[in-house]
Amino acid sequence: MEVVALYTRIDKTIEVNAGIIVLENPSGFPRNETNLYLVGRRGEIIWRAEKPDPYTYFSRVKLNEDGETFSAYTLGGHACEFELQTGKLISFTRLQ
Numbered sequence: 001m002e003v004v005a006l007y008t009r010i011d012k013t014i015e016v017n018a019g020i021i022v023l024e025n026p027s028g029f030p031r032n033e034t035n036l037y038l039v040g041r042r043g044e045i046i047w048r049a050e051k052p053d054p055y056t057y058f059s060r061v062k063l064n065e066d067g068e069t070f071s072a073y074t075l076g077g078h079a080c081e082f083e084l085q086t087g088k089l090i091s092f093t094r095l096q
Contacts, residue, residue, distance in 0.1 A: 001041065003020050003022055003043075005022075005024050007029050007030060007033070007035075009025045010022055010023070011024065012060075016063070018038060018040065018084075019039050020039050021061060022039055023060075023072075026075060029057060031054075031055065032054070034048045035057050035058055036087075037087070038087060047086055049072065049089070050087060051074070052076075052078045052094075056075055057075050067084070068084055069082060069083060069090065070082050079093050
């Protein structure tokens with residue numbers, strides 16, 4: 001399945017059962033949007049990852065071994081954990 005970027009270019013994709021997790025390049029991405037989201041098999045946006053800070057963007061993403069969560073890091077220094085099914089932020093810490 002080919003995924004088309006919403007605003008900038010795609011930096012990384014991860015295929016999961018529900019679709020494809022997409023991390024778009026933050027450069028030029030709209031500030032009020034999240035650059036990490038899940039695209040379903042029919043091309044629809046299933047969820048957009050919740051941001052720990054409204055003024056930051058995601059820079060890295062990886063699946064966790066439990067198969068139910070994933071981790072992402074922001075340009076603002078946040079290390080975040082999310083629910084894979086919903087994109088809901090479970091926890092985060094700010095790295096110094």
